[in-house]
Structures are given as structure tokens and as C-alpha cells.
Amino acid sequence: MAQGSYVEPSFTRDTNYIPDRITRDARDGWPVEPGRYRLIAARACPWASRAIIVRRLLGLEDAISMGLAGPTHDANSWTFDLDPGGLDPVLQIPRLKDAYDGRFPDYPRGITVPAIVDVPTGGVVTNDFAPMITDLATQWTEHFRDGAPDLYPEPLRAEMEEVMRRVYTEVNNGVYRCGFAGSQEAYDEAYGRLFTALDWLEERLAGQRYLMGDAITMADVNLFTTLVRFDPVYHGHFKCNRGKLIELPALWGYARDLFQTPGFGDTVDFTQIKQHYYVVHRDINPTGIVPMGPDLSNWMTPHGRESLGGKAFGDGTAPGEIAVAERVPSADNPVLGPDGLLLT
Template sequence: MAQGTYVEDDFQRDTTYIEDRITESGAGDREWPVEAGRYRLVVARACPWANRAIIVRRLLGLEDVLSMGICGPTHDEDSWTFDLDEGEVDPVLRIPRLKDAYLERFPDYSRGITVPAVVEVATGKVVTNDFPQMTLDLSGEWSAHHREGAPDLYPEALRDEMDEVMQRVYTEVNNGVYRCGFAGTQSAYEDAYDRLFAALDWLEERLADRRFLMGETITEADVRLFTTLARFDAVYHGHFKANRSKLAEMPVLWAYARDLFQTPGFGDTTDFAHIKSHYYEVHRDINPTGVVPKGPDASVWGTPHGREALGGRPFGDGTPPGPPPAGERVDPLHNPLLGSDGLVHLT
């Protein structure tokens, strides 16, 4: 398997995505109509950007109207692949590589083949891979298909502040760990390192007296931060050299992360084996041997966090989602806190 290269003198993420949207009306030039069963969400559990979409889809209860294809944790320089499925072919799209859906719509597509991506089932064409907008649209445009008790993940009254918080979380934390890990010069690495931990210190302070980023309930902002925190000690601290502190050594963020992990929709979508396999096996210009570490011990995610003392209601006036569908459950061997029902069971 030929691997790509990731290290750059000063890493800059390519943020040119397919900006089509799936909307309630589908009326715009680059808008597609919301329709149950028409689309398939393609993800990889290893990827933090895809993990966002998995969590939001589950919290909103969209499993029956938006099916999900799951790629394996590793990929070559060409494409994510469906190597977890029988015959290494997605059972709905009938393709072995996600790239096939991109090329079906754009025969000369030359950018990265990224997850998450939404594919139209009937045509096999990719619709969008614009992951920040994708999850906001799942909240807003797909509301007619939300489960009863689905939380409001993007409350209108909080959007201005939320957008500012999410932008800082994205640039300084979500993407900040990659700027550390993919930095090809000492100066670029040290600048990224300083920015990352300055942001984590800001989050420690912000979350000291509020249970969630926007206050008393979970929002999209928490989803976006969680997927980086879930990977921090397992990958970013060592593999990406983000090693001033482990997450487990930042008391407020560590308690906050466990609070979310122990909430349905978060820990039960976290696959530690896939996460470690992806980063350590794919990034061979950082980890040439491809050896995957055995640790850290994931069972610590089930320890008490004490965040209930801050009050709040994770789902507001809503309710937690039920167990994930049997075919979408994380392998309990990959997450020691998962039971046969696919939910987190505390130690």
C-alpha cells in the first residue's frame, strides 16, 4: 500500500471542499433536496472530522433516513476504502473505494478524497464533503426527520457566540494538533505548539464554571471539540508531539471530555483501535515503522468526572438517543467500556 506524505515546512490544510448542500427545499443552484433514503453518509471512525458527523447523526436520530457506510481505518495515497465490508465493497454503493463516488461526479477530480462525504445512492455520485456545513445542515435542514427528543445542537439564540467559539476551536485545536504533527520545521512546530496550548488553557478556564462550551446543554461546539480530545492522549500527545500536557493532566478538560464520553452518542462512537491504527500506520513520514502503541488504557474514560456538580442538562428538554443500530456498533474489543448493546458502561 503506497502511503502519501503529510509533513510540510508549515502545514496549511486544504479547505477547498465540494460546497453543495442538502437542504429542505433543494432550491439553490448547488442544493439537493432532503429525502429519506436518497443519500449515504460515508465515514471512517478514525477521522475526527467524520466522527463529528457520526455523533450528530446519532444524537438527532437520523439512522433510518440517512444510511452510513464505514471505511476502514487505513488508506493509501489514493483513497479511503471499504475494506471492512464483505468483499471489500460497500454493500449499498457497490464500490470498493470512496474515490469512485468522487470520480462518478467529477471525472477529473484531483483533490483529496476526504471523509465524511455524502453520496447519492441512485447515481453513486458524491454530493458534498463540506464537513463543517454538513453537520449544521443535519441539525437545521433535516429537522423534519429528527427523532422525538432530539437536542437542538445549534440554538438560534447562541449562534453568533457559538460561531466564534467553534472557529477558535477549529483553527487552534482541531487543526492545531495537525499543525504540530505535520510541521516540517522547528519554528513552525513551536509556533503551532504554543498556539495549541494557549487555546487549551483558554478552554480550561472557559469550562471551569460551565458544564458545556455554551452553557447548560450540549451543542455542536461540544461535538467539534470532543473528537479532538478523544484522540489527544492516544495520538496527538506522542505522535504529533503535542506533549506539554496529556489531556489526563488538564483537570477541567479531562473531566469535561469524560462527561461527554459517558453521554450516549459520544463514547459509543469512539473506536480507539481505529484511531490509533489510522494515525500510526498511515503517517509513515512521521512513524516510519508503522508500529501502533498498545496504550494508553482506555478504561480511564469510564472514571467519575464530577461535572454534574455544575448542573445543566446534557440534552436540554430532549432525551438521549437509544442504542446504536446493531450494524453500526463499535467493536467492544476496540473500546473496553462498550457493552453488547453498544452503549458505554462505566467501570
């Protein structure tokens, strides 16, 4: 499997995504229509994990089906090697690139997840991960489960956008700037920016349970997908090693609080996360050896965040038990029951 090259003199993410949006008014030609679209994700990818979590929290499983690519990919495409025969069972394709090429022949940019595919035509609709989850939270409301939380509350949106922008540029993207830095100068700058932002988050979360106050929002989803990968991957593999997440009391408690909340930890696959980063990034880890550690059982230890008040789902309720077909199979993972408690 030929791997791509990731290290750059100074890493800059290519954000030239397919901008189409699925909306009630179908302004881009894509109407909200249950059963029409398929979310293609990978549990290994933090950007795709956002969409997986939001879909589950809102109860959109019946409205939007989901296909999962395997944790490793070559330089050209994510592949459906987890499925029988190596084909996505709905789209009947072996590589996500086939859906991109199905709409844009010889698609010239990176084949990324998450992607939403139009099932009738087999062509990709969008891979723009940020507006994708905003639209799931605002355009599909008629198809939410009973008790779905408001992940994008209108009174908080202006402040949320500021918080999410800083989290994205300094933390979500910041770990990649460290890991893919091709010079000492670029790494040093990236390292400083990352830990400045983590210190800001540590202070913010010391006095409130969630990023925006007393209930979870999309801002928490966006931060969680980086925090859950921090000690298993970013601390060592990406050299984000001033300290581990477990050494930041507020952030570590916050991350465990979310992990133990239905819809978060029950979508995390630590095995696939480690396989993806350590196997795919051969220019950082030439041997492809996947580390055994760290010990992940500590994700289920008491976090004490209840003392800050608030309720995860606000006036709503937790999602029900995860569908059997979508349960995380990895032996590495602490296993959560439908009540969010550890199963033994």
C-alpha cells in the same frame, strides 16, 4: 499500500471542499429526501466522527444510511475493506474515490471523509464537513427522533460561531499543525498556539458544564473529537506533549462527561483511531508500529461534572440503544450500555 506524504514546511489544510449543500429548498439541487443519501465516514477520522455523532444524536439513522471505510488508506482513497468483499454494500464500490470520480471524473483533490453520496447516481454530493453537520442539525428537522437535542440553538449561534472558529483553528487544526510541521520554527509556533487555546478552554470549562452552557451543542461535538484522540495519538505521535489531557482537570472531566453520554463514546473506536494515525503517517512513524497504550479504561471513571448543573440534552432525551450493525467492535473500547453505563 503506498502512503501519502503529510509533513510540510508549515502545514496548511486544503479547505477547497465540494460546497454543495442538502437543504429543504434544494437551492444547490439537492433536496432533503430520506433514503436518498449515504454518509460515508471512518471512525478513525475526527472530521468524519463529527457527522457520525450528530447523525446519532439527532436520530437520523433511518433517514441517512451510513457506510464506514477502514482505518487505513493509501495515497489515493479511503477503502471499504471492513465490508464483505471489500465493497460498500449499498454503493457497491471498493474505494470512496469511485464516488468522487462518479460525479467529477478524475477528481483532482484529496478524497476525504466525511462525504455524502447520492445513492441513485453513485456520485458524491459534498465533503464539506462543517456545513454538512450544520445542515443535518437545521435542514433535516422533520426527520429527527423524538426528543432530539437542539445542537445549533438560534439564540447562541453568534457566540457559538466564534467559539467553534477558535476551536477549529487553534485546537482541531492546531494538533495537525504540530504533527505535520516540517521545521522547528513552525512546530514551536503551532505548539504555543495549541496550548494557549487549551488553557483558554480549561478556564472556560472550569465554571460551566458544556462549551455553550448547560446543554450540549455542535461546539461540544467539534471539540470532543479532538480531545478523545489527544492522549492516544496527538500527545505522542503529533508531539503535542506539554501535558496529557488527563493532566487538565476541567478538560479531562468534560471529555469523560461527553464520552459517557450516549451518542459520543459509543461511536468511538480507539483501535481504529490508533491504526489510522500510526500506520498511515509513515513520514512521521516510518515503522508503522501501533503503540499498545495508553490505558483507556479511565474514560469510564467518575467525572464529577454533574455538580455544575445542566442536562446534556436540554429539554430533550438521550438517543436509544445503538443499532447492532453500528456498534463499535473494538476490544480496546470501554463498552457503553443504552443507559450510558459501562457494561462488564
